[in-house]
Amino acid sequence: MGxxxxxxxxxxxxxxELDAARAAEFERHLETCRECANTLGAEESLRSxxxxxxxYEHAPVSLRKKIRADLDAATLSPAAPRxxxxxxxxxxxxxxxxxxxxxxxxxxxxxxxxxxxxxTVAEIIDAHVRSLQPGHLTDIASTDQHTVKPWFNGKLAFxxxxxxxxxxGFSLIGGRLDVLNGQNVAALVYARRKHIINVFVFxxxxxxxxxxxxxxxxxxxxxHWRHQGMEYCAVSDLAASDLRLLAQLLxx
Amino acid sequence: xxxxxxxxxxxxxxAQDRARFEQLVLPHLDAAFNLARxxxxxxxxxxxxxxxxMLRAYRFFRGFHGGEARAWLLQIVRxxxxxxxxxxxxxxxxxxxxxxxHPQPSASPESLAIASDNRERLARALETLPPRFREVLVxxxxxxxxxxxxxxxxxxxxxxxxxxxARARQRLHRALTHSAPQEASRGL
Numbered sequence: 560m561g562x563x564x565x566x567x568x569x570x571x572x573x574x575x576e577l578d579a580a581r582a583a584e585f586e587r588h589l590e591t592c593r594e595c596a597n598t599l600g601a602e603e604s605l606r607s608x609x610x611x612x613x614x615y616e617h618a619p620v621s622l623r624k625k626i627r628a629d630l631d632a633a634t635l636s637p638a639a640p641r642x643x644x645x646x647x648x649x650x651x652x653x654x655x656x657x658x659x660x661x662x663x664x665x666x667x668x669x670x671x672x673x674x675x676x677x678x679t680v681a682e683i684i685d686a687h688v689r690s691l692q693p694g695h696l697t698d699i700a701s702t703d704q705h706t707v708k709p710w711f712n713g714k715l716a717f718x719x720x721x722x723x724x725x726x727x728g729f730s731l732i733g734g735r736l737d738v739l740n741g742q743n744v745a746a747l748v749y750a751r752r753k754h755i756i757n758v759f760v761f762x763x764x765x766x767x768x769x770x771x772x773x774x775x776x777x778x779x780x781x782x783h784w785r786h787q788g789m790e791y792c793a794v795s796d797l798a799a800s801d802l803r804l805l806a807q808l809l810x811x
Numbered sequence: 812x813x814x815x816x817x818x819x820x821x822x823x824x825x826a827q828d829r830a831r832f833e834q835l836v837l838p839h840l841d842a843a844f845n846l847a848r849x850x851x852x853x854x855x856x857x858x859x860x861x862x863x864x865m866l867r868a869y870r871f872f873r874g875f876h877g878g879e880a881r882a883w884l885l886q887i888v889r890x891x892x893x894x895x896x897x898x899x900x901x902x903x904x905x906x907x908x909x910x911x912x913h914p915q916p917s918a919s920p921e922s923l924a925i926a927s928d929n930r931e932r933l934a935r936a937l938e939t940l941p942p943r944f945r946e947v948l949v950x951x952x953x954x955x956x957x958x959x960x961x962x963x964x965x966x967x968x969x970x971x972x973x974x975x976x977a978r979a980r981q982r983l984h985r986a987l988t989h990s991a992p993q994e995a996s997r998g999l
Contacts, residue, residue, distance in 0.1 A: 570977040574951065576958045602980060609952040612930040614937070618844035622858050626840065629866045634829045688838040692881075694955035777834050 565595055573602050611698065617738050623681065678740045678792075684779050686737050687757045687794045690746065696755065697733030697748050707734045711745055719745035719760040720789065722809070729756070729805045749805060756795040756805060763790040770806045773799040782806045824872065832872050835880040840865065842881055842954055843888045849949040850892040852938050856899075864891040882960040889946065889964055896942070903942065936986035944979035951976055 565588055571577045572585045589596050690696050699710040708721040714736055723731040728751055735746040737759065744761040763785055770784040780802050781794040786809075793806050824832075843864060847857035868887045875883055896904055937945055946965055950956040962969040 567974045567977045570980065571958075571973045574958065574973075574976070576973065601984075605980065605984065606952055608929075608933060609948070612933050614930065614934060615841075615953045616845050616848040616854070616857075618840045618861065619854075619858065622844065622862060623840060625862055626837075626865045629862065630829060630832065630869055633824060633866065633869055635823055635825050685838055685841065689841055692955055693957075777838075 565592075569595060569599055569602070573599065573606070610694070613736075620679070620682070620740060680774055680776055680781065682739055683759065683781055683792050683794050684776055686739060686746070686759065687779060690735065690737070690748070690757055691755060696735065698735045700733040702731055702733075704731055707731065707747070710734060711736075715743055715745055717745075717762045717789075719747065720809075721747060724749070724805065724808050727804070727808055729808065751795075751797060751801060751805070754795055754797045754801075756793060756797060756802065758805070758809065759792045759794075761790055762788055764788070765790070770803065770810060773802070775799070784810060786810055824869065828872055832869055836865075836868060836872070836875075836884050839881045839884050843884055845953060846885055846888050846946070846949060847892055849937065849945055849953075850889070850942055851895065856895070860891055860895050861888065864888040867891060879960060879963070882956070882963045885950070885954075885956075885960075885964045886966075893942075932987065936983055939986045940979065940982050944975075944982050947972070947975050948979045948983065 565585060568577065568581065568585055572582060577585065589599065699707055701707050701710075702723065702725070704721045704723045708718070711719055711721075711734060719734075721731070721734065725731070729749045730751075731747065732750050732755075733748045735748060737744050737746040739759060739761070742761060744759050747758040747760065749756040749758065765785055767787065768783075768785045770782050774781050774783075779794055779796055780799045781792060782802055783790075783792045784806065785791070791806075791809060793802055793809070795802050840861070844857060844861045847861045847864070848854060851857050851860060864884075864887050868884050871887070893904070937948065940948070943965075947961055950961050950964060956964065958969055958972040961967075961972050967975060
């Protein structure tokens with residue numbers, strides 16, 4: 560294999576897009592060709608510069624809202640079937656009861672926790688889903704809390720608490736910088752069995768709250784709380800009871 | 812817009828479509844915005860175009876029969892961007908691939924030392940590339956798309972994605988070297 564023919568193949572190798580036979584052939588070539596080895600190194604550092612320099616631009620919240628409004632406008636509301644008057648009365652009574660009950664039971668938690676969170680549930684879920692795309696999960700992949708914690712130094716204006724809970728079944732697998740509502744946040748990534756958990760952490764001036772009852776959306780669970788000047792949001796496709804365990808470990 | 816049949820009733824979407832769209836397509840809004848941002852090179856226009864593309868995607872949603880939702884959406888975003896560019900900045904689309912005429916040496920180590928983690932310089936260099944080079948780099952390096960997805964989104968044959976990326980990276984190295992002669996002379 561001469562260098563002329565490997566010029567493109569090198570990129571396929573770099574991108575992990577060669578089949579096993581071609582990759583092996585290229586690796587044999589690399590052993591003897593210094594030029595290609597240098598080029599590969601150069602391309603690898605360009606890639607890591609591109610990926611680490613924060614060039615990815617996230618959609619602003621205002622755009623998300625505008626799009627949701629567009630979608631609503633383009634969606635046909637179900638045609639109202641003809642309903643006898645007495646049923647309307649029953650429906651109205653039911654609504655009054657349900658609204659009254661939910662107001663009563665949800666007033667406190669909403670007041671002291673989720674509604675004042677500086678982000679929307681959709682943002683949290685989107686950030687979680689985004690992290691699951693190939694190559695997006697971690698900026699620093701390590702199971703060692705003493706590696707992950709220093710990595711955040713100088714990247715954020717605060718020090719996120721990084722702890723591994725492998726003994727309790729939640730292995731730390733790395734960390735990442737993320738953006739929620741225009742704010743830089745630390746994302747700690749844990750794994751439990753095959754499930755990935757993102758814990759978003761950022762500073763707050765609000766008082767501590769307990770771990771807020773779980774929210775469920777698009778199949779993802781999330782818990783939100785504030786503790787010692789930090790705001791936390793844990794999100795995963797894990798069962799709520801499992802995710803609560805991690806939330807409790809972090810809360811301690 | 813290949814594969815999207817705007818047949819009778821394509822515009823009439825109900826709550827069920829809406830829920831499915833919310834689940835499958837909307838999570839890729841960042842990808843849509845990021846691609847538009849790098850193709851149009853400013854955030855304000857990208858917001859408008861991403862919004863338009865998302866609504867178009869929704870209208871065509873009945874034509875989406877499963878598969879990779881991100882690639883499907885980005886294909887629509889890309890088309891909407893090019894239509895917008897043709898209308899508003901036709902000059903930008905006139906730069907063609909000229910690599911065959913002017914072959915360049917491959918990656919120079921200097922360009923990399925300079926580039927390392929300098930967001931502004933990287934962004935500027937990326938923006939000087941013709942859109943067709945820029946988009947393959949953004950899709951591969953920022954979005955993490957596979958060659959197959961890139962081929963779908965940009966409508967180039969899968970067999971040419973590798974060489975398109977090779978040339979795009981070469982152009983980026985060149986742009987980085989040119990953008991910073993003073994640092995290069997420091998011999999970093």
